[in-house]
Amino acid sequence: MANSDESATIYEVAQRAGVSIATVSRALRGTGPVAAKTRERVLRAVEELRFTPSRLGVSLASGRHAANGIVFPDLSGPYFAEVLLGYEEVASELGRSVIVLSTRGRAAVPDLVRDLAGRVDGMVIFGQTVRDEVVAEIAASGMPLVMIARGDAVAGADVVASENTESAARLATHLLGHGYRNFALAGGHDQGDISQRWTSIGRVLAEHGITPPEPSPCEFTVDGGYALGRYLLSAHHHSGPRPDVIVCADDQVALGVILAAEERGLSIPGDVAVTGWDDIMAARHARPALTTVRQPMRDLGARAARALDELINGVRDTPSSQVIPTELVVRASCGSHPLEEA
Amino acid sequence: MANSDESATIYEVAQRAGVSIATVSRALRGTGPVAAKTRERVLRAVEELRFTPSRLGVSLASGRHAANGIVFPDLSGPYFAEVLLGYEEVASELGRSVIVLSTRGRAAVPDLVRDLAGRVDGMVIFGQTVRDEVVAEIAASGMPLVMIARGDAVAGADVVASENTESAARLATHLLGHGYRNFALAGGHDQGDISQRWTSIGRVLAEHGITPPEPSPCEFTVDGGYALGRYLLSAHHHSGPRPDVIVCADDQVALGVILAAEERGLSIPGDVAVTGWDDIMAARHARPALTTVRQPMRDLGARAARALDELINGVRDTPSSQVIPTELVVRASCGSHPLEEA
DNA sequence: CGTGAGGGTGTAAGCGCTTCCACTCATCCC
DNA sequence: GGGATGAGTGGAAGCGCTTACACCCTCACG
Numbered sequence: 001m002a003n004s005d006e007s008a009t010i011y012e013v014a015q016r017a018g019v020s021i022a023t024v025s026r027a028l029r030g031t032g033p034v035a036a037k038t039r040e041r042v043l044r045a046v047e048e049l050r051f052t053p054s055r056l057g058v059s060l061a062s063g064r065h066a067a068n069g070i071v072f073p074d075l076s077g078p079y080f081a082e083v084l085l086g087y088e089e090v091a092s093e094l095g096r097s098v099i100v101l102s103t104r105g106r107a108a109v110p111d112l113v114r115d116l117a118g119r120v121d122g123m124v125i126f127g128q129t130v131r132d133e134v135v136a137e138i139a140a141s142g143m144p145l146v147m148i149a150r151g152d153a154v155a156g157a158d159v160v161a162s163e164n165t166e167s168a169a170r171l172a173t174h175l176l177g178h179g180y181r182n183f184a185l186a187g188g189h190d191q192g193d194i195s196q197r198w199t200s201i202g203r204v205l206a207e208h209g210i211t212p213p214e215p216s217p218c219e220f221t222v223d224g225g226y227a228l229g230r231y232l233l234s235a236h237h238h239s240g241p242r243p244d245v246i247v248c249a250d251d252q253v254a255l256g257v258i259l260a261a262e263e264r265g266l267s268i269p270g271d272v273a274v275t276g277w278d279d280i281m282a283a284r285h286a287r288p289a290l291t292t293v294r295q296p297m298r299d300l301g302a303r304a305a306r307a308l309d310e311l312i313n314g315v316r317d318t319p320s321s322q323v324i325p326t327e328l329v330v331r332a333s334c335g336s337h338p339l340e341e342a
Numbered sequence: 343m344a345n346s347d348e349s350a351t352i353y354e355v356a357q358r359a360g361v362s363i364a365t366v367s368r369a370l371r372g373t374g375p376v377a378a379k380t381r382e383r384v385l386r387a388v389e390e391l392r393f394t395p396s397r398l399g400v401s402l403a404s405g406r407h408a409a410n411g412i413v414f415p416d417l418s419g420p421y422f423a424e425v426l427l428g429y430e431e432v433a434s435e436l437g438r439s440v441i442v443l444s445t446r447g448r449a450a451v452p453d454l455v456r457d458l459a460g461r462v463d464g465m466v467i468f469g470q471t472v473r474d475e476v477v478a479e480i481a482a483s484g485m486p487l488v489m490i491a492r493g494d495a496v497a498g499a500d501v502v503a504s505e506n507t508e509s510a511a512r513l514a515t516h517l518l519g520h521g522y523r524n525f526a527l528a529g530g531h532d533q534g535d536i537s538q539r540w541t542s543i544g545r546v547l548a549e550h551g552i553t554p555p556e557p558s559p560c561e562f563t564v565d566g567g568y569a570l571g572r573y574l575l576s577a578h579h580h581s582g583p584r585p586d587v588i589v590c591a592d593d594q595v596a597l598g599v600i601l602a603a604e605e606r607g608l609s610i611p612g613d614v615a616v617t618g619w620d621d622i623m624a625a626r627h628a629r630p631a632l633t634t635v636r637q638p639m640r641d642l643g644a645r646a647a648r649a650l651d652e653l654i655n656g657v658r659d660t661p662s663s664q665v666i667p668t669e670l671v672v673r674a675s676c677g678s679h680p681l682e683e684a
Numbered sequence: 685c686g687t688g689a690g691g692g693t694g695t696a697a698g699c700g701c702t703t704c705c706a707c708t709c710a711t712c713c714c
Numbered sequence: 715g716g717g718a719t720g721a722g723t724g725g726a727a728g729c730g731c732t733t734a735c736a737c738c739c740t741c742a743c744g
Contacts (some may be wrong), residue, residue: 020724055460056402057700060729081423099441118397287629362694399730402699
């Protein structure tokens, strides 16, 4: 009731229960023996004082934060939100709080990450969000680390990624089956694990005697896709013919490209086919519905949380690397296909 | 280099610089006078030891966490992600970390919230995520509190909400202008600030001599909207005629309703008009594009972060309440309207 | 040249908890 | 019956920092 501002401390509980703080601590944490009667008295005092142990005290003494960090390059769009959802859910189940950090637009990223490192028992970092040397520094300091959506391994860190190479090949093969030959790739390859996709697509094209195009960089947003779409679909941007299929690095870019195509009066997939990646909600509802590769975004987050927990609890000390399967989702934006219509 | 596992402490820095820990602290935090030469020596030692002050130590001693909490009912869908984006961005600028908590599917919500309270200097809570008595308990403990998307005020807490009443009236008026008379409302009113919208729409309908329908509850997801849509559009679910317009509590529900309508072979807006709320990305790309009310989701988060900062820093001690304007976005899903086409 | 005002620094007391260690009794067994 | 055992408890030392408070020393000033 009169629990005005500051919360009670363990000393007040101890005094009220007529025991020492050591006993209170033992009674509450279940470490060490406590007589049933004593425990009861302690619990009653806790109840009456509405005592909640100070996290700072606990953490400082025990050396554990019971918190995980997660570093995003950005928080916009459905992809990151879904990963966060899966991550938070599992972390919370495991009794860990989640501290999020988005580096988008922030200047002193290394400092922010270091600060985060001081608040958590382990952290998850997205792809190339943080410079490799900073990641290495963090890892070297003994902080459990899980990298998400990264093609290559990182010393001392787990990696959780979704499958890219095979699914990209499947997508490319499918598109070739439609008869498309003049590919454009929308989205640079410096981000996350996307270069894997381009490489794989390139290989399939080469196998079919097609020279793989260079991916055109753009921001991974609808606006970014729109801008790039306008450019790719303009009649005179390069000597060759207009692409008959634009493979986009993610669904948002694809949606932007579709917008640009519509604006130019081009029909999809009649004049140009478009594909995305991720299978965000809008992909299913878009006009035309977007052919894409479904990525298990929540699962990505959930697995990262579990892997991190293993690392933190020392269940495992050798870094593991897991790849989560993806699924090609064929919809209208890549044209109707004999095989799919069956 | 040999910074093996544990990070250096202030004691090691002090020893290396040949000063006391008090001086190190003063030099680093700029509190109290320190001779230029001494400061330099301290800074060099800090550099050499790669010293980063332990957050726990700092927080315990200073009584501040430099962290904010935010409690979501759920993290799925674009709405919450956007709010988080705005929130994190501002909080980070203000030098505060963000701890997220999603109560979706979690049992002991009050405990989770209390734990969160022990980790932060202030927190933001969404609508009715947490029981009022728990909110009151937190507020009474002196924790700075900002409520988001809540119609009514909460003792001792700021409120940041987006405008509902006027925009709902505008939407209803617009739909009446289309000639629709048989309204259905999709989405219960126990969530967040949505009842404000239903009330406002009901008033407008009543003014036009139409008996306002009872909102049909459903989950605020595409699937929830789909299920409800099937029900509302089934020929025999109630005696009256099929609704000619379904006003949905949010865009996801609306997308689900559209799916259900398509499945029934109904055309939108020809057979039935559909409207959403929020203006998420998919609304713009949906087929037909969704008429909706744009809610400034990022701004909601950003303002909450700023309000919370004011509360924490004691700039303001009287709770404030702000309402952010929204915007009616007319697209194809409610039919073409003479006024809009001009 | 004496004195007071600071600048500059160190000492030590916390902040709220966990946990090692020592200690006290009952209890048990040979 | 005596010592070993172990359950139950308290004392106290940290965990890494901030910050009164006391102290010393150097000047400027009268």
